[in-house]
Amino acid sequence: MNFLIVFRVAFRALARNKMRSALTMLGVIIGVASVIAMVSIGQGAQASVQEQIASVGTNLLFVRAGSQNTGGVRSGTDQGGTNTLTVEDIEAIKREVPSVSMASPSVQSRSQIVFGNQNWNTQVQGVSEQYLEIRKWKMQTGAFFTEADVRTAARVAVIGQTIADNLFPGIDPVGQMIRVRELPFRVVGVLAARGQDQQGRDQDDLVMAPYTTVQKKLLAITYIQFANVSAISPEATKLAEQQISELLRQRHKLAPNQENDFSVRNMTDVADAADETNRIMTMLLGSIAGVSLLVGGIGIMNIMLVSVTERTREIGIRMAIGARSSIVQTQFLIESIVLSLAGGAIGIAVGVGISLFIPKMLGWPTLISPTAIFGSVVFSAAIGIIFGFFPARKAAGLDPIEALRYE
Amino acid sequence: MQVTSAIKEPNPVTAAAIPPSAQSVAKPIIEIDHLHKVYKTGDVEVHALRGVSLTIREGEFVAIMGTSGSGKSTMMNIIGCLDRPTRGKYTLDGHDVSELSKDQRADIRNLKIGFVFQGFNLLSRTSALENVELPMLYANIPTEERQKRAREALTAVGLAGREMNHPNQLSGGQQQRVAIARALVNRPTLILADEPTGNLDTRTSTEVMEIFQRLNREQGITIVLVTHEQDIAEYTKRVVVFRDGKIRRDYRIDEPRDAAEEMKQLPPPDEIDQEE
Ligand SMILES: Nc1ncnc2c1ncn2[C@@H]1O[C@H](COP(=O)(O)OP(=O)(O)O)[C@@H](O)[C@H]1O
Ligand SMILES: [Mg+2]
Numbered sequence: 196m197n198f199l200i201v202f203r204v205a206f207r208a209l210a211r212n213k214m215r216s217a218l219t220m221l222g223v224i225i226g227v228a229s230v231i232a233m234v235s236i237g238q239g240a241q242a243s244v245q246e247q248i249a250s251v252g253t254n255l256l257f258v259r260a261g262s263q264n265t266g267g268v269r270s271g272t273d274q275g276g277t278n279t280l281t282v283e284d285i286e287a288i289k290r291e292v293p294s295v296s297m298a299s300p301s302v303q304s305r306s307q308i309v310f311g312n313q314n315w316n317t318q319v320q321g322v323s324e325q326y327l328e329i330r331k332w333k334m335q336t337g338a339f340f341t342e343a344d345v346r347t348a349a350r351v352a353v354i355g356q357t358i359a360d361n362l363f364p365g366i367d368p369v370g371q372m373i374r375v376r377e378l379p380f381r382v383v384g385v386l387a388a389r390g391q392d393q394q395g396r397d398q399d400d401l402v403m404a405p406y407t408t409v410q411k412k413l414l415a416i417t418y419i420q421f422a423n424v425s426a427i428s429p430e431a432t433k434l435a436e437q438q439i440s441e442l443l444r445q446r447h448k449l450a451p452n453q454e455n456d457f458s459v460r461n462m463t464d465v466a467d468a469a470d471e472t473n474r475i476m477t478m479l480l481g482s483i484a485g486v487s488l489l490v491g492g493i494g495i496m497n498i499m500l501v502s503v504t505e506r507t508r509e510i511g512i513r514m515a516i517g518a519r520s521s522i523v524q525t526q527f528l529i530e531s532i533v534l535s536l537a538g539g540a541i542g543i544a545v546g547v548g549i550s551l552f553i554p555k556m557l558g559w560p561t562l563i564s565p566t567a568i569f570g571s572v573v574f575s576a577a578i579g580i581i582f583g584f585f586p587a588r589k590a591a592g593l594d595p596i597e598a599l600r601y602e
Numbered sequence: 603m604q605v606t607s608a609i610k611e612p613n614p615v616t617a618a619a620i621p622p623s624a625q626s627v628a629k630p631i632i633e634i635d636h637l638h639k640v641y642k643t644g645d646v647e648v649h650a651l652r653g654v655s656l657t658i659r660e661g662e663f664v665a666i667m668g669t670s671g672s673g674k675s676t677m678m679n680i681i682g683c684l685d686r687p688t689r690g691k692y693t694l695d696g697h698d699v700s701e702l703s704k705d706q707r708a709d710i711r712n713l714k715i716g717f718v719f720q721g722f723n724l725l726s727r728t729s730a731l732e733n734v735e736l737p738m739l740y741a742n743i744p745t746e747e748r749q750k751r752a753r754e755a756l757t758a759v760g761l762a763g764r765e766m767n768h769p770n771q772l773s774g775g776q777q778q779r780v781a782i783a784r785a786l787v788n789r790p791t792l793i794l795a796d797e798p799t800g801n802l803d804t805r806t807s808t809e810v811m812e813i814f815q816r817l818n819r820e821q822g823i824t825i826v827l828v829t830h831e832q833d834i835a836e837y838t839k840r841v842v843v844f845r846d847g848k849i850r851r852d853y854r855i856d857e858p859r860d861a862a863e864e865m866k867q868l869p870p871p872d873e874i875d876q877e878e
Pocket of ligand 1: 668671673674676
């Protein structure tokens with residue numbers, strides 16, 4: 196008896212019980228679909244972080260007040276912090292580190308913005324005129340403030356798209372006066388929209404002003420919180436990081452046994468950290484989905500066992516008319532493999548469908564992973580064999596006389 | 603060899619002691635020698651067969667009779683290689699069955715024996731044609747030939763045009779005829795039928811017996827059937843009576859009833875056979 200015939204026998208048996216076959220497949224369908232969807236969400240996140248980092252430029256460095264282990268990537272949000280980093284430090288970096296091309300001090304303050312009778316609470320970032328170029332951002336309308344504005348601590352502001360939309364509906368914001376903490380600022384430009392970041396935060400909800408203005412008029416401080424630095428090339432970032440560290444240690448008069456009172460991070464580190472986070476998330480999502488695939492496999496075994504019992508008489512008939520036990524075993528094994536593979540195939544279609552649908556529905560990026568698809572196929576076949584083996588052996592072990600008598 | 607006991611026989615059957623002349627010319631298909639079968643259920647031992655010896659030759663048509671529990675089905679299961687004796691020797695068509703492996707016995711059931719059961723035992727939700735194809739599937743017969751032979755077998759049992767019907771769309775008599783077609787289709791040397799008419803009315807029983815008689819007469823197929831109805835036994839050529847796991851009587855019927863003739867006498871079939 197050749198394999199093709201056993202395959203046909205198994206297929207006919209499945210077709211005779213369409214409802215049960217469909218329900219059995221459901222477990223594997225859900226399992227495979229969720230593995231593919233989850234992995235594609237995880238990988239999509241990873242890819243989009245990479246993309247963002249590439250767009251920011253890999254020659255970007257962050258210098259931050261405070262030691263290495265006080266905070267992560269979001270260092271910019273904390274208000275207080277240490278007062279060890281100064282504008283002079285940044286000037287020195289610009290002047291003395293040959294691998295650095297540009298640098299901008301940064302201070303920030305959460306403030307209430309008022310225009311007419313409209314109110315908005317947002318982050319006001321004080322930066323230098325080089326910031327736009329360091330970050331490779333673009334202007335929507337108007338212009339960024341100038342070196343002269345920074346020098347004179349002018350009350351000028353560049354606003355994000357969200358502010359423009361909310362405070363100036365239908366009005367051109369450029370040239371308008373807004374009040375920041377009761378002080379009037381003139382809007383000189385609107386930043387091009389950048390949308391949401393990886394964590395879903397609005398990147399257009401911000402106001403930028405000269406750091407001198409924010410230091411003196413809003414915060415009344417002389418130090419700065421952090422700085423954005425641009426290395427001369429992506430390859431130079433490591434060197435720049437090292438040279439900046441050396442310079443700052445020297446300027447801060449730190450003894451060799453003292454820890455840094457600042458931290459320097461390059462975007463590659465940030466990218467690696469984000470990558471690691473996303474990799475862990477992908478693995479976590481994938482393994483949760485994997486558990487559901489396992490449950491689907493156990494479902495197949497369950498139904499196959501029920502099926503063997505329910506079809507005891509059929510097995511008896513087959514054996515009485517000359518089916519060898521090995522053939523009966525193969526038939527049931529093939530039934531289980533066909534169920535799990537068909538479930539896997541439908542699961543792949545559903546999973547890919549979901550992966551294509553998620554960006555449209557939820558706005559999350561997804562990246563369909565061929566590895567996940569291939570893995571699902573292998574895994575479903577394995578499930579069919581492993582979880583089909585026990586029921587198939589049970590069927591093959593039946594005594595034909597007993598089986599024929601079974602009601 | 604054959605036991606011809608002189609126990610009184612209640613039915614007025616034309617019985618005769620077997621003359622070892624004409625019959626013994628044909629080749630023996632079934633040779634059973636002092637066969638015992640003991641079932642063990644827990645501590646209880648049931649002696650279902652207690653030393654049975656029986657020879658059935660090519661072309662015979664034998665009815666096995668006896669009260670319920672006398673060991674008829676046990677005998678049939680052993681003859682059919684579905685079960686093995688506890689003691690004694692069984693030779694089928696020259697092969698000592700006790701020496702055969704499980705797979706070899708499966709192959710014998712597939713190629714040499716056709717089974718017909720009281721409860722039909724067809725695969726449900728499967729067409730008559732596919733049911734009949736089943737033994738050929740296990741015999742590796744190519745698709746075209748398989749379908750051709752299945753159609754022929756169904757035609758032979760009078761079910762042409764019913765190929766695509768499922769068992770639940772067929773009457774009891776029709777289902778039993780599908781089962782006979784299935785038993786026939788691998789051209790076995792032996793057909794075993796355990797109470798094949800047990801679930802059928804008189805008319806359909808006669809139809810089934812007509813098919814058996816025709817197969818026996820025209821194709822020379824050896825048939826052994828179990829029945830507890832004297833009427834049915836009278837269509838066969840030899841009756842073996844079991845009691846308490848032993849053969850009590852074994853006699854020939856010189857003039858068996860002719861089912862085909864009787865069918866002609868019967869009124870035309872009512873709707874039972876067509877519908878249901
Ligand atoms: N699988 C079995 N296990 C235990 N006892 C059995 C089994 N099959 C049959 N028997 C016993 O063997 C005896 C003969 O049974 P059986 O051959 O079925 O009789 P018959 O077919 O003539 O009615 C009965 O007493 C029955 O209870
Ligand atoms: Mg019986």
